[in-house]
Amino acid sequence: MQREMTGAEMVLQALKDNGVEHVFGYPGGAVLPIYDELIQQDTIQHILVRHEQGAGHAAEGYARSTGKAGVALVTSGPGATNMVTALTDAMLDSIPMVCITGQVPTNLVGSDAFQECDTVGITRPCTKHNWLVKDVNDLPRILHEAFYVAQSGRPGPVVVDIPKDVQFATGTYEIAQANPSNHKSYRPQLKGDMTAIRAAVELMSKAKRPVFYTGGGVVNSGPAASQLLRELIDLTGFPITSTLMGLGAYPASGDQWLGMLGMHGTYEANMAMHDCDLMICIGARFDDRITGRLDAFSPHSTKIHVDIDPSSINKIVHVDLPIVGDVAHVLEDMVRIWRASSFRARPELKEWQGQISQWRSRNCLSYRQSDDVIMPQYALQRLNEAIKGRKDVYISTEVGQHQMWAAQYLGFESPNHWLTSGGFGTMGYGLPAAIGAQVAHPGALCINVAGDASILMNIQEMSTAVQHGLAPKTFILNNSYMGMVRQWQQLLHGNRLSHSYTDSLPDFVKLAEAYGGKGIRVTKPGELDDAIQEMIDSPEPVLFDCRVAQLANCFPMIPSGKAHNEMLLPDEATDEAVANAIDTAGKSLV
Amino acid sequence: MNAHKSDALSAYFLAETSDVLETHTLSAIVDNEPGVLARVIGLFSGRGYNIDSLSVSETEHEKHVSRITIVTTGTPQIIEQIRHQLDRLVPVHIVRDLTVAAKASNQEKPLERELALIKVRGEGNKRLEALRLSEAFKATVIDATIDHFVFEITGRTNKIDQFIEILKPLGLVEVSRTGVAALARGELGLKDVHDEI
Ligand SMILES: Cc1ncc(C[n+]2csc(CCOP(=O)(O)OP(=O)(O)O)c2C)c(N)n1
Numbered sequence: 001m002q003r004e005m006t007g008a009e010m011v012l013q014a015l016k017d018n019g020v021e022h023v024f025g026y027p028g029g030a031v032l033p034i035y036d037e038l039i040q041q042d043t044i045q046h047i048l049v050r051h052e053q054g055a056g057h058a059a060e061g062y063a064r065s066t067g068k069a070g071v072a073l074v075t076s077g078p079g080a081t082n083m084v085t086a087l088t089d090a091m092l093d094s095i096p097m098v099c100i101t102g103q104v105p106t107n108l109v110g111s112d113a114f115q116e117c118d119t120v121g122i123t124r125p126c127t128k129h130n131w132l133v134k135d136v137n138d139l140p141r142i143l144h145e146a147f148y149v150a151q152s153g154r155p156g157p158v159v160v161d162i163p164k165d166v167q168f169a170t171g172t173y174e175i176a177q178a179n180p181s182n183h184k185s186y187r188p189q190l191k192g193d194m195t196a197i198r199a200a201v202e203l204m205s206k207a208k209r210p211v212f213y214t215g216g217g218v219v220n221s222g223p224a225a226s227q228l229l230r231e232l233i234d235l236t237g238f239p240i241t242s243t244l245m246g247l248g249a250y251p252a253s254g255d256q257w258l259g260m261l262g263m264h265g266t267y268e269a270n271m272a273m274h275d276c277d278l279m280i281c282i283g284a285r286f287d288d289r290i291t292g293r294l295d296a297f298s299p300h301s302t303k304i305h306v307d308i309d310p311s312s313i314n315k316i317v318h319v320d321l322p323i324v325g326d327v328a329h330v331l332e333d334m335v336r337i338w339r340a341s342s343f344r345a346r347p348e349l350k351e352w353q354g355q356i357s358q359w360r361s362r363n364c365l366s367y368r369q370s371d372d373v374i375m376p377q378y379a380l381q382r383l384n385e386a387i388k389g390r391k392d393v394y395i396s397t398e399v400g401q402h403q404m405w406a407a408q409y410l411g412f413e414s415p416n417h418w419l420t421s422g423g424f425g426t427m428g429y430g431l432p433a434a435i436g437a438q439v440a441h442p443g444a445l446c447i448n449v450a451g452d453a454s455i456l457m458n459i460q461e462m463s464t465a466v467q468h469g470l471a472p473k474t475f476i477l478n479n480s481y482m483g484m485v486r487q488w489q490q491l492l493h494g495n496r497l498s499h500s501y502t503d504s505l506p507d508f509v510k511l512a513e514a515y516g517g518k519g520i521r522v523t524k525p526g527e528l529d530d531a532i533q534e535m536i537d538s539p540e541p542v543l544f545d546c547r548v549a550q551l552a553n554c555f556p557m558i559p560s561g562k563a564h565n566e567m568l569l570p571d572e573a574t575d576e577a578v579a580n581a582i583d584t585a586g587k588s589l590v
Numbered sequence: 591m592n593a594h595k596s597d598a599l600s601a602y603f604l605a606e607t608s609d610v611l612e613t614h615t616l617s618a619i620v621d622n623e624p625g626v627l628a629r630v631i632g633l634f635s636g637r638g639y640n641i642d643s644l645s646v647s648e649t650e651h652e653k654h655v656s657r658i659t660i661v662t663t664g665t666p667q668i669i670e671q672i673r674h675q676l677d678r679l680v681p682v683h684i685v686r687d688l689t690v691a692a693k694a695s696n697q698e699k700p701l702e703r704e705l706a707l708i709k710v711r712g713e714g715n716k717r718l719e720a721l722r723l724s725e726a727f728k729a730t731v732i733d734a735t736i737d738h739f740v741f742e743i744t745g746r747t748n749k750i751d752q753f754i755e756i757l758k759p760l761g762l763v764e765v766s767r768t769g770v771a772a773l774a775r776g777e778l779g780l781k782d783v784h785d786e787i
Pocket residue numbers: 398399400401402403425426427428450451452453454455477479481482483484485
């Protein structure tokens with residue numbers, strides 16, 4: 001197809017040709033031509049947010065819950081800079097996102113014009129790639145390339161910056177016929193090296209104490225990857241743990257599931273990582289939240305690392321057998337080779353499983369229950385009970401203790417149902433992300449597990465939800481504290497709680513009502529179940545103000561600078577143990 | 591099989607590795623598009639890598655591609671990272687570590703040359719001395735008055751360093767250098783050079 005049209009029309013056409021149905025955005029002078037096209041069509045639905053950061057996180061939530069790129073549209077200058085946090089967030093968590101920004105007209109670029117900023121300069125380090133479009137005839141190619149780059153290989157955010165005169169100019173539109181795999185310079189490697197894969201499978205058949213350590217890469221690789229992972233776990237009988245980003249790829253109810261690993265991971269997951277003789281890392285990147293003290297990280301293991309991004313390999317931890325490739329492709333080969341050969345897991349695996357059961361029986365997620373105060377863990381267990389068995393539940397979170405508790409106490413059974421800001425830890429992510437997921441899955445139950453501090457960072461998006469008839473439920477574990485900050489102050493700074501208590505929090509019930517949503521407040525454990533049901537049944541967006549024990553802390557925890565086998569467990573975390581958990585060297589770590 | 595950094599407490603201590611520093615020459619073929627150099631430089635500054643020398647110029651006009659040559663110093667692991675991080679940039683076609691490639695074929699180094707223009711002002715013996723030295727270094731005089739010379743010299747970086755050092759007491763005014771241009775020895779082009787470690 002070839003047709004003459006304006007740049008603004010090309011934007012809409014390219015979105016349609018790339019299968020886009022929803023755009024999250026906010027107008028302004030430099031994108032008015034595109035907005036003018038938006039209103040004259042009805043294939044693409046525009047969701048008007050209340051802050052551009054909200055558009056970015058909503059696009060991320062949309063992307064994470066569908067596997068397709070999320071699309072955001074914002075104006076130049078402040079519109080673009082408001083997007084920077086969301087772009088960086090998507091960059092760190094490898095979320096596909098196409099962000100279109102307006103720019104001042106070409107002849108004013110570089111003149112400090114009104115609402116001008118160097119968008120491609122500012123977003124260069126926080127995008128996978130970006131473009132400033134100077135000629136309308138380049139626009140179709142760039143837009144198609146943008147979708148290809150965002151969604152292929154290791155996914156990520158891209159920015160297409162379009163000056164206003166280019167939006168008005170007329171040029172020739174062409175559907176990208178080019179086979180994306182013919183991109184002149186960008187060609188991610190999907191298929192793993194067969195010799196390496198065979199060697200990996202052989203190592204697996206010889207392992208006595210193996211563990212799978214999986215991450216967001218499995219989710220990003222698509223549903224087939226999770227399916228193949230489950231198959232491989234069934235075939236081998238190996239235990240499996242996952243990073244925060246990988247939750248759901250293997251079901252929490254699965255027999256081999258160890259729970260999440262890392263700083264707030266389970267005892268059994270971290271001990272298995274520490275004592276294993278073979279670590280099979282799939283689509284994870286040895287983040288510092290995962291490894292803890294590096295020189296004591298899994299000291300006796302042979303390490304296999306499967307990743308689509310060669311730069312992730314040997315970046316932090318030296319691995320013995322790297323395999324560059326797409327997770328689904330590599331897993332498929334692994335499953336096939338395991339099946340075709342006479343490989344069996346070794347008998348010693350039984351002993352290893354016995355050891356793991358012992359660690360499990362340590363019951364590291366236990367906490368002291370209370371009859372009159374709601375323990376945050378208990379609130380999440382009740383929530384989990386209420387949503388169990390439902391397949392259409394999407395959980396997003398903000399950032400803090402509540403996020404870690406959500407990861408620990410909610411069971412994720414399938415990929416793409418868990419939306420959280422892992423790499424960047426962005427407070428304010430959860431509500432817009434839940435909105436994004438709700439847009440993609442209208443009938444589903446989208447719950448944002450929030451903290452009282454985080455929720456205020458993008459609370460304005462309640463208004464977006466109401467306007468668009470979306471009903472995400474925000475479940476606030478309200479402890480009046482920036483709980484995670486306070487926890488670190490207790491661990492590192494002599495319990496001097498500098499500015500981590502929030503006085504004058506809003507009345508969340510009234511706030512919900514002010515936005516046109518529903519507010520629910522619960523203060524007693526006994527009221528939880530009914531109130532949670534009321535929340536779930538509400539056709540409106542809800543702010544659920546769950547007043548929880550203010551001083552509860554999040555355990556288990558690997559204190560900074562410590563190893564996997566030096567975890568602080570809940571029953572050992574006395575005030576004194578907390579105060580002395582981190583030594584001088586550990587204090588300088590983030 | 592052990593963690594790579596024996597004394598690191600966390601990822602944040604990666605920079606303080608005890609591994610030996612090496613200097614490597616990397617070549618990359620990139621699209622000659624606006625911003626590509628900013629991407630490369632931003633990568634180095636953002637991730638804290640060193641640039642000892644960087645040169646870039648369009649090498650194939652019809653294909654619209656440039657060749658970037660970077661000399662960098664780091665531990666072998668960091669240099670491998672740099673190579674992969676560069677390769678991750680969308681407009682980068684290929685990256686090769688020419689130093690590794692040279693070692694892999696039992697050579698000490700790839701072919702590396704730099705060009706420098708050097709201005710010297712002086713009179714009498716100093717002036718004569720400068721001229722004599724330039725002959726010894728095979729530099730050519732490309733501009734001169736009764737008071738000054740401008741020398742042009744090509745060669746390896748250390749040869750140019752040495753020439754400049756010697757000229758300092760002889761009235762050195764200023765220097766302009768191109769940075770290193772490099773090719774692998776032998777018949778293979780960049781695409782076919784083998785540099786896997
Ligand atoms: C935008 C942003 N600013 C600051 C931080 C640092 N930070 C991490 S957790 C946290 C406190 C979060 O408090 P709250 O939302 O109430 O969650 P809680 O830990 O109490 O569950 C802060 C300030 C952050 N992650 N993001």
